[in-house]
Amino acid sequence: MHLLPTPSHEMTNSDKNFDSSYPPFVLQNSIGVDYGGSDPSKPDSESEDSLPVVDLLSSRPGDIIDSSREWGMFRLVNHGVDSTVLTKILECAAKVFSLSFESKRGVFDGPIQYFWGSPAISLAGNARQASPYAQNLHWLEGFNVPLAKITQYKYGDDPLLESFRALLEEYGNQNSLVADKIFKTMAEDLNLSPTKSKSYISLASGLLRVYRYPRCPMSSELRWGISEHTDSSVVSILHQDQVGGLQVCMGGKWLDVKPCLDTLVVNVGDMMQAMSNDEYVSVKHRVKVNKEKDRISIGYFVFPTEDALIESPNYRPFTYANFQADRELDFKTFGTKIGLPRYKIIPEKSRIL
């Protein structure tokens, strides 16, 4: 079966229906919503954010370390990821997202899984679907792509899907190299033993999430693309288009991480924060919705091996498998993850007797 993109039309104030490529919740949650007025998704300030920039080719290792300690996030240039691949993958993702909702849902039951309304992944590796009316509905749709699985698969009968898969494979491999290089710098700084380092990052666990955040009639106070969170990864690498929307929490303030061409955004994840005994920060971030434009971004996430025992003085030892299981349970119980505080050792002084 060949899947041609459905014709897409621009949404105007008089045409409030989104096209058939959007998940139904986008339409259901847009009924009766005022599209006019000012755009609350515009940045609060036009000033440039001061996120550190790391040059992977020429930088001193200290740049990665300092940024991970102070910010938990940095921009990466000269990263080695092919700029043609960066451009092509966003173009290809846009084509795939413009397929009808039904065909995306129907076709991507192989290693590339389609999800919408929630970015959370279950222990089985499936992305969850949120109820369209759920309070924590996220204004997004996406594809969950475990890299180990797509290398053994071919969408042989469909040129669009097969080129998407092949591009994701190439992009994923290039991101693995970047993540490996960054991790090695961090491991050296933290004096991790070679045995620890080996289990603390598993390139085979590499995962891509390809997101589309549909333009949203509601303001960011009502809907988030992705609400405030930290990543569970060791490190995450983000590639975003020029629309913008990513924000990072710095000193209690939310700053816009403006898109820069050919630049990736790297952030420290929960696992690295624990491995570093809180020396590095798994920084809080979130994604605002945009009233006028759809946004596409691609995240690469890498994790420890399942049985890696994460040990550092501030935490009781836990394996990555423990962390995943607890996250699953917390998600069912509280609708969100508790994450690292579950394992944090409370200092004697602050314990309630």
Ligand SMILES: O=C(O)CCC(=O)C(=O)O
């Ligand atoms: O799309 C983005 O800018 C960020 C995505 C993100 O934070 C995540 O997937 O954890």
Ligand SMILES: [Fe+2]
């Ligand atoms: Fe994230």
